[in-house]
Amino acid sequence: MDVFVTTADPDGIAALDDDALLPAMDVFVTTADPDKEPPLATANTVLSIYPRRGLPRRQGAEVTRNAVVEAARFPALWVSFCRKHGVEPRNPEAYFNAGEGGGGKAKVVARGSYRGMAWPELVRDRRRVRREYEEMRLRIDALQAADARRRRCGAADDHAGVVQVLIDSAGSAPQLGVADGSKLIDLASVDVRLPALVYVCREKRRGRAHHRKAGAMNALLRASAVLSNAPFILNLDCDHYVNNSQALRAGICFMIERRGGGAEDAGDVAFVQFPQRFDGVDPGDRYANHNRVFFDCTELGLDGLQGPIYVGTGCLFRRVALYGVDPPRWRSPGGGVAADPAKFGESAQFLASVRAEQSHSRDDGDAIAEASALVSCAYEDGTAWGRDVGWVYGTVTEDVATGFCMHRRGWRSAYYAAAPDAFRGTVPINLADRLHQVLRWAAGSLEIFFSRNNALLAGDRRRLHPLQRAAYLNTTVYPFTSLFLIAYCLFPAIPLIAGGGGWNAAPTPTYVAFLAALMVTLAAVAVLETRWSGIALGEWWRNEQFWMVSATSAYLAAVAQVALKVATGKEISFKLTSKHLASSATPVAGKDRQYAELYTVRWTALMAPTAAALAVNVASMAAAGGGGRWWWWDAPSAAAAAVAALPVAFNVWVVVHLYPFALGLMGRRSKAVRPILFLFAVVAYLAVRFLCLLLQFHTA
Numbered sequence: 001m002d003v004f005v006t007t008a009d010p011d012g013i014a015a016l017d018d019d020a021l022l023p024a025m026d027v028f029v030t031t032a033d034p035d036k037e038p039p040l041a042t043a044n045t046v047l048s049i050y051p052r053r054g055l056p057r058r059q060g061a062e063v064t065r066n067a068v069v070e071a072a073r074f075p076a077l078w079v080s081f082c083r084k085h086g087v088e089p090r091n092p093e094a095y096f097n098a099g100e101g102g103g104g105k106a107k108v109v110a111r112g113s114y115r116g117m118a119w120p121e122l123v124r125d126r127r128r129v130r131r132e133y134e135e136m137r138l139r140i141d142a143l144q145a146a147d148a149r150r151r152r153c154g155a156a157d158d159h160a161g162v163v164q165v166l167i168d169s170a171g172s173a174p175q176l177g178v179a180d181g182s183k184l185i186d187l188a189s190v191d192v193r194l195p196a197l198v199y200v201c202r203e204k205r206r207g208r209a210h211h212r213k214a215g216a217m218n219a220l221l222r223a224s225a226v227l228s229n230a231p232f233i234l235n236l237d238c239d240h241y242v243n244n245s246q247a248l249r250a251g252i253c254f255m256i257e258r259r260g261g262g263a264e265d266a267g268d269v270a271f272v273q274f275p276q277r278f279d280g281v282d283p284g285d286r287y288a289n290h291n292r293v294f295f296d297c298t299e300l301g302l303d304g305l306q307g308p309i310y311v312g313t314g315c316l317f318r319r320v321a322l323y324g325v326d327p328p329r330w331r332s333p334g335g336g337v338a339a340d341p342a343k344f345g346e347s348a349q350f351l352a353s354v355r356a357e358q359s360h361s362r363d364d365g366d367a368i369a370e371a372s373a374l375v376s377c378a379y380e381d382g383t384a385w386g387r388d389v390g391w392v393y394g395t396v397t398e399d400v401a402t403g404f405c406m407h408r409r410g411w412r413s414a415y416y417a418a419a420p421d422a423f424r425g426t427v428p429i430n431l432a433d434r435l436h437q438v439l440r441w442a443a444g445s446l447e448i449f450f451s452r453n454n455a456l457l458a459g460d461r462r463r464l465h466p467l468q469r470a471a472y473l474n475t476t477v478y479p480f481t482s483l484f485l486i487a488y489c490l491f492p493a494i495p496l497i498a499g500g501g502g503w504n505a506a507p508t509p510t511y512v513a514f515l516a517a518l519m520v521t522l523a524a525v526a527v528l529e530t531r532w533s534g535i536a537l538g539e540w541w542r543n544e545q546f547w548m549v550s551a552t553s554a555y556l557a558a559v560a561q562v563a564l565k566v567a568t569g570k571e572i573s574f575k576l577t578s579k580h581l582a583s584s585a586t587p588v589a590g591k592d593r594q595y596a597e598l599y600t601v602r603w604t605a606l607m608a609p610t611a612a613a614l615a616v617n618v619a620s621m622a623a624a625g626g627g628g629r630w631w632w633w634d635a636p637s638a639a640a641a642a643v644a645a646l647p648v649a650f651n652v653w654v655v656v657h658l659y660p661f662a663l664g665l666m667g668r669r670s671k672a673v674r675p676i677l678f679l680f681a682v683v684a685y686l687a688v689r690f691l692c693l694l695l696q697f698h699t700a
């Protein structure tokens with residue numbers, strides 16, 4: 001209950017303490033590809049969801065459904081076990097294999113904090129539940145293996161829609177379990193009701209745009225409207241599980257309207273974004289996966305304006321805000337939500353649900369048939385879905401665009417970093433995968449910049465806070481920095497190698513002053529960022545390094561992709577991130593096996609400009625060293641040596657930034673044979689030297 005203390009007014013807490021008064025919540029879990037997104041991870045995510053309703057969906061993968069069906073059999077036991085003993089986290093994989101990466105011993109609730117029944121009873125129950133879990137795990141693995149064989153000839157992007165209720169909704173009164181010895185654990189005095197679980201697979205047809213995650217979320221939004229119509233919706237990616245079940249209630253406190261209202265009324269809050277936290281990241285966090293500066297500094301800072309940007313998984317929504325309506329403050333008095341068929345489509349049941357604005361639960365045949373019709377390809381034709389209603393289409397970062405549409409209407413949002421973390425997920429720790437993820441985000445941001453949701457032009461001046469607008473502008477144009485950065489990394493180094501003049505001229509005082517001001521600004525930003533986000537200097541430095549790595553590779557590619565899109569209309573693809581079961585890595589000795597992904601080398605064209613920048617700067621250092629112009633014994637004076645060394649300091653500056661990139665290129669060898677970097681430098685030097693000679697020869 002601690003999580004409430006700072007988050008809501010006493011009235012809100014009192015109301016929420018009574019379970020029957022809790023507002024209903026729909027949880028959407030999206031998964032698209034059973035190869036890249038292991039069904040076991042999805043099943044674990046579904047199991048970790050404690051609230052009343054759950055709506056996982058999939059796109060044409062039999063295996064995911066079977067896995068979820070398997071998961072639907074196990075929760076009766078799992079949920080009761082969690083309730084009985086107050087177990088956290090409620091993801092069985094994470095619970096049984098606690099300790100980062102599964103290395104540590106399984107966690108048992110700390111004895112001091114345990115307030116359940118007798119301690120030996122927990123230990124016994126835990127052993128039994130664990131056995132059941134291992135069996136479910138094996139069944140899912142077997143299903144996946146069988147499915148992989150069958151799917152080779154299947155079609156993932158051409159199939160009918162399916163809506164299937166896996167677990168019916170239970171009544172609102174608690175149902176106590178039995179002490180029956182035939183059950184695995186004694187459930188007397190434990191509420192054994194389960195949240196309803198619905199499996200949704202929208203229709204997909206070849207030649208019809210499915211709009212990726214945004215399309216999936218919109219299908220879920222409609223299907224859930226006729227099945228439960230909960231006023232609040234939580235969005236989780238298939239690999240992000242609930243780590244602190246109390247955080248959901250706390251999140252709702254930010255959005256519950258207070259009697260009397262006021263300027264800062266919670267009724268105007270459209271969504272609550274939780275920070276994304278990750279399991280299975282290498283301890284050094286080589287590719288800045290934790291992103292702490294973004295979450296704990298930028299998002300937190302925006303909370304002081306109009307609210308954080310929506311960045312995907314771990315976000316709690318108010319359903320009506322997704323229907324493209326104005327916040328209460330900007331609504332005409334007495335004006336509710338107009339259920340316009342031109343906007344929402346023709347389904348009478350869906351339109352009724354929009355008007356009703358309250359939850360119900362209907363999983364009769366009628367509602368299910370209607371839900372199936374609502375997830376068909378054709379339903380959105382000629383409506384405002386993807387434009388003014390629901391998740392926004394036309395960008396691979398549908399999250400930022402969708403949040404922007406809400407902020408420009410005058411909605412606010414809130415940021416809540418719960419402790420313990422509300423949700424935890426996985427991230428790519430391999431260089432190639434990570435760069436592709438960053439590329440998608442960068443390209444998606446630029447797509448928004450070139451859309452009707454351009455942060456400079458869109459939105460009412462009174463509704464969108466000017467600083468919020470500036471923040472959105474910054475989040476949508478940042479990939480352009482790559483153009484300047486690549487010039488900065490490449491051009492000054494070239495004359496050094498080519499032996500051109502100018503580099504030993506003393507810098508002008510204006511230039512020195514400019515440089516000093518720049519450095520002071522950088523240092524000030526560093527101080528603020530580390531203080532606000534509470535990270536150590538090392539982590540901050542890794543962020544800086546990865547910024548240069550991704551700006552010279554992924555951002556540059558994003559600019560190219562979007563230029564191509566603007567010029568020719570070629571769509572940008574959503575390259576799904578591969579997920580691994582972070583906590584299930586076999587607890588073998590050493591970090592070696594555990595972070596094996598970190599050392600896998602996969603070359604992608606993205607890396608070419610960064611590799612070039614690295615080579616040119618290393619070569620330029622070598623050239624300067626070879627020329628000996630800044631060796632103090634060769635230089636006419638100490639001052640002259642210092643001036644001559646300046647450009648080399650610049651090269652060193654670039655190279656130390658790109659060091660993690662070099663490690664990523666070398667893979668496992670990086671640990672044993674670091675001198676290979678040296679070899680690389682010599683080869684690069686010779687290559688560039690040769691190139692310069694050729695050029696001189698050519699121009700002469």
Ligand SMILES: O=c1ccn([C@@H]2O[C@H](COP(=O)(O)OP(=O)(O)O[C@H]3O[C@H](CO)[C@@H](O)[C@H](O)[C@H]3O)[C@@H](O)[C@H]2O)c(=O)[nH]1
Pocket residue numbers: 029030031032033037211212213216236237238239311312313396397398399437440441444574575576577578
């Ligand atoms: O065609 C698609 C592609 C993706 N997804 C789902 O979208 C989620 C996110 O995909 P992932 O590959 O994990 O991307 P990330 O970069 O890790 O995700 C971040 O960035 C995305 C936008 O680029 C947001 O949608 C996510 O919520 C946010 O966590 C996953 O659940 C997928 O199953 C679909 O449903 N359909």
Ligand SMILES: [Mn+2]
Pocket residue numbers: 237239426577
């Ligand atoms: Mn992800």
